[in-house]
Amino acid sequence: MMHMIQHIFIEQSLVAAFAFVGVVMWVSLIISKRLTMGRIHGSAIAIVMGLGLAYVGGLVTGGQKGIADMPVFAGIGLLGGAMLRDFAIVATAFEVDVVEARKAGMLGVFALVIGTVLPFIIGAAAAVAFGYSDAVSITTIGAGAITYIVGPVTGAALGASSTVIALAIATGVLKAVLIMVTTPMLARFVGLDNPRSAMAFGGLMGTVSGVAGGLAATDPKLVPYGALTATFHTGIGCLVGPSILYLAVRAITG
Amino acid sequence: MTIFGVALLSICTLIGVFLGDVLGLLLGVKANVGGVGLAMMLLIAARVWLQKSGALSHGVKLGVEFWGTMYIPIVVAMASQQNVVAALRGGPLVLVTAIGTVIACFGATALIGRIGRERPSDVHDEAEVERGGEIISGDLVPDAPGKKA
Incomplete structure (x- = not known):
């Protein structure tokens, strides 16, 4: 019996994922209404529950993809994977107020620059404080503070050790x-x-998954504005990480 | 037809991601540069164009906005597959860096968000922005009476 149910979950993975997320959302909305009197957004609770389940999944399977590493929940990997996530993010652009987005455009670009340099400096400084002295490791850890993709891309480009790359990913x-x-x-x-500060937020925080989750739990109407700037973050980080930022670190460390 | 909306969304995404890859290649980066952001701009442009030419049908809107309403469930699924164990086991360096970065970036958000905020009303069309929020939160049935006709 159990085996048959398991088999259905594995065979119908994406369909099972829809049901699973639906239940999580439903429970979260009830918790939000009954236990917090609506003070905490249902989506915020759902996201925290998701992270909790990811932790449990990681402990049980020892894998890297949270609950999606359990065969019965493999569909979560597809539903929450980069492909459908990006698809849904693009769809939110349909709700963008063009005038609003254009007005805040320059602000977003400015935020992107600060949002790349500031985390890098903090990451690099922490790396030095924890005893790293070679430019490659310092740059890689600094890049990890930008996003969890910039870290390994930079580390791989510079030939960092796998320990340092793992640290950079964990940081991101x-x-x-x-x-x-x-x-x-x-x-x-x-x-x-408001849309203006959401665009600044997206550019500063970068990491698409962080911004996507953070804004969804805060105020859905801000999502497209934050996402618009955040999606440029990783690309820019991968551009300047192994080049300008590495050269700057090397110039300082000698 | 609904599929026209879904197809429009797909085409914008595919073109955007392709442009992001090309941009990455031109810049010599091993990553996609802003593909999703470019796709978003394409979709915004497509919407404006369809609206002007009167071709923004119910089906097209339904097809795109359905995926907008699925945004939060997809984000919940995304959260469920993060490598939370590794993130929490990273040790003090990881903890210090991540917390420091997030605090600093929140501070910068507060500062930058205030730049040029002297206009009395910042939001150009409150109702339109609100309706967008309702769609994305999954609370509004696409094409329910709203500002965007």
């Missing part, structure tokens, strides 16, 4: 997770309540 993933969880709590304090 933790950054994304922290952004998902903390954005709804901090949104009010940083004035994140």
Whole structure:
């Protein structure tokens, strides 16, 4: 009996994922309404539940893809994977107020520059503080603070050790997770309540998954504006990480 | 027809990602440079163009907006497959860097978000932005009475 159900989940993986996420959303909405009186957004609870399940999945399977590493939940990997995630992000652009986005365009570009350099400096400084002295390792860890894709791309380009690359990935993933969880709590304090600040936020935070999750849990109407700038972040990071930023670090470390 | 909307969304995504790859190649980067952002701009342009030529039919909107309403469930699925174990086991260097970065970037968001904010009303069309939010949060049936006709 159990085996048959398991078989259906594996065979109908994407369909099972729809049902699974639907249940998670439903439970989250009930928790939001009953336990927090609607003060905490249902989506915020759903995302935190997702992260919790990912932690459990990671512990149980020892894999890297959270709950999606369990064969019965493999469909989650497809539903939440880069392909459908990007597809849904593009779809949100349909709701963009063109005038609004154009007005904040330059601000977004400015935010992208700061959002690349600032995390890099912090990551590089932390690497030095923890005893790394070679330019390649410092640059790779700094790049990991930009996003979890920039870290390994930069590390691979510069020939960093696999330990350092793993650290860079972990830094980027933790950054994304922290952004998902903390954005709804901090949104009010940083004035994140309009398309302008959402574009600045997207450019500064970068990491598409962090911004996608953080804004969804805060205020869905801000999603397309934040996503518009955030999606340029990884590309720009991969551009300047192994080049300009590496040269700058090498010039300083000698 | 609904498939026209889904197809429009797909075509914009494919072209955008392709342009992002080309841009990456031209810049000598081993990554896609802003493909999704470019796709978003294409879709915005397509919407404006369809609206002007009066071809923005119910089906086209339904096809695109359905995927907009699926955004949050997809993000929940995305959260469920993050490598949370590795992120939390990374040790002090990972912890310090990630927390420091997030705090600094929130601070910068507060500062940059205020630049040039002197206009009395920042939002150009409140109702339109609100309706967008309702679609993305999955609370609005596509094509329900809203600002965007």
